Amino acid sequence: MAYYPRVADSVLSELLGGMGAVLIEGPRASGKTSTALQQSASSIRLDRSPELVQLAELSPDELLRGYTPHLVDEWQLAPTLWNAMRQEIDERQKRGQFILSGSAMPYDDVTRHSGAGRFGRLRMRTMSLAESRASSAEVSLSGLASGARVQATSPLTYRDLAEQAVRGGWPGLLDAATRQAIVFNRSYVDDLCETEIMGATGIRHNPEHLRRLIESVSRNISAEATLKSLSADISGNSDHLDRKTVSNYMDGLRQVFGLDELPAWSVSLRSRSRLRTSPKLHLADPALACAALGIGVDRLARDPEYFGQVFESMVVRDLRALASVEFGRVYHYRDNTGLEIDAIIEYPEDGKWGACEVKLGSSKIPDVERNLLKLRNERVDLDKLGEPSFLAVITGTEYAYTLPSGVHVIPLGVLGQ
Structure with missing residues (x-):
């Protein structure tokens, strides 16, 4: 299926230009992954294998390697990645390094810990009538x-x-x-x-x-x-x-x-x-x-x-x-x-x-x-x-x-x- 442009596209681009990482949150099937993939240069999906979740616990740096912006999809399955990513952003001192997407908050909401100056936040919802082209958007x-x-x-x-x-x-x-x-x-x-x-x-x-x-x-x-x-x-x-x-x-x-x-x-x-x-x-x-x-x-x-x-x-x-x-x-x-x-x-x-x-x-x-x-x-x-x-x-x-x-x-x- 062809990708329908979303309002979030420009918001994500702007946030990547100013922050080390961007956290995309929203309900399952709202299009977070598809939107993130439009602007990521590499990606990994944690819901594809329990071994990836285990690897995140043992060696989180392995999952953070890749061309940037690097997408970590369904990141909440391995919440320890939050701090590892935060440290990586501090070491690299570059913007637009990571995109995280998640359809649930982790058990212990680690995003409450300081991500200030490192993580931008983007809330995605289901498509508006303008985005789905049902509206004429005049x-x-x-x-x-x-x-x-x-x-x-x-x-x-x-x-x-x-x-x-x-x-x-x-x-x-x-x-x-x-x-x-x-x-x-x-x-x-x-x-x-x-x-x-x-x-x-x-x-x-x-x-x-x-x-x-x-x-x-x-x-x-x-x-x-x-x-x-x-x-x-x-x-x-x-x-x-x-x-x-x-x-x-x-x-x-x-x-x-x-x-x-x-x-x-x-x-x-x-x-x-x-x-x-x-x-x-x-x-x-x-x-x-x-x-x-x-x-x-x-x-x-x-x-x-x-x-x-x-x-x-x-x-x-x-x-x-x-x-x-x-x-x-x-x-x-x-x-x-x-x-x-x-x-x-x-x-x-x-x-x-x-x-x-x-x-x-x-x-x-x-x-x-x-x-x-x-x-x-x-x-x-x-x-x-x-x-x-x-x-x-x-x-x-x-x-x-x-x-x-x-x-x-x-x-x-x-x-x-």
């Missing part, structure tokens, strides 16, 4: 700050979006039929419950309990949920799961990047409102939520309320990918007055920021336009933060345009880098 996210009005027509219908949601953004499924993609996603959920989390954590979990947790997260996709509410949701009449157990299971999902929560925005306010700090729940790909609940294209299309939750998760996935080219980070906003904004994008390099609301249809656009303007005009301390570079409503509709207020209406099917 409207540039980075270009919204120019203040120009937007105009474009999405090639994706309502049902097309439902199909994209159920298929997911896995690079290996670009040429697969939708039925094959559904089978893959169901198998992915099975593997998370049966083997992936146990393999990463070394702790034997109850697969059925894990499955019920993933189903609960899927029902609460794009929403906030407490350990208490998740525990109540997945506990049966005679099979109660306490909050500590749920917390351990959530940690296991995070360790294999199956859970990808959206943190709350921390910002200076000029009103007396108080910020809420709970993250919103998202999985590695929105398609996993559909797979966990047994939802296919037709059923999703007939349930606009749940489709709206899944669509928001798709938008968050795409914004995270598209914003990463400028090292942007995505958050959500909620305060105690009930004002919510689905996505806040911060660009740390120049202090720019933008805000996006997400609506599958068009009927609520006037309401979310008011929310965006209220955030700018009444909530955020603009003296400290500066004016937003853009305000936008990301929709599942057909046409992109700019409202008289300056708020952009942008179908996800036209959004690009």
Whole structure:
């Protein structure tokens, strides 16, 4: 299969130019290895033989030899390589020496030990619609700050979006039929419950309990949920799961990047409102939520309320990918007055920021336009933060345009880098 360029390509290149090594992390099958191989000059895959893992323990230097950048794939199978690589970087005093890729954090997360000044970090996720070429990418996210009005027509219908949601953004499924993609996603959920989390954590979990947790997260996709509410949701009449157990299971999902929560925005306010700090729940790909609940294209299309939750998760996935080219980070906003904004994008390099609301249809656009303007005009301390570079409503509709207020209406099917 031909390689589809990823937003991460330019980020990886930039990090290699400034750091001794780059650590690429993300869920299994999200394309980390393929992306790393585009820029590596030599490579070794630790998951191909247990002998390589043993060699890493006995003689790690042997695995670090090769033309640079040298890729060590699934490095978490031999965590001792972290310190060996760190020492090698110090001795060589050169940039762009190594790429590490991993689909899980090691048992004892050695990456918490100092890699400052040596290791850059790159989080890869599944493909955005722009990367998979499902979106026309006519409207540039980075270009919204120019203040120009937007105009474009999405090639994706309502049902097309439902199909994209159920298929997911896995690079290996670009040429697969939708039925094959559904089978893959169901198998992915099975593997998370049966083997992936146990393999990463070394702790034997109850697969059925894990499955019920993933189903609960899927029902609460794009929403906030407490350990208490998740525990109540997945506990049966005679099979109660306490909050500590749920917390351990959530940690296991995070360790294999199956859970990808959206943190709350921390910002200076000029009103007396108080910020809420709970993250919103998202999985590695929105398609996993559909797979966990047994939802296919037709059923999703007939349930606009749940489709709206899944669509928001798709938008968050795409914004995270598209914003990463400028090292942007995505958050959500909620305060105690009930004002919510689905996505806040911060660009740390120049202090720019933008805000996006997400609506599958068009009927609520006037309401979310008011929310965006209220955030700018009444909530955020603009003296400290500066004016937003853009305000936008990301929709599942057909046409992109700019409202008289300056708020952009942008179908996800036209959004690009």
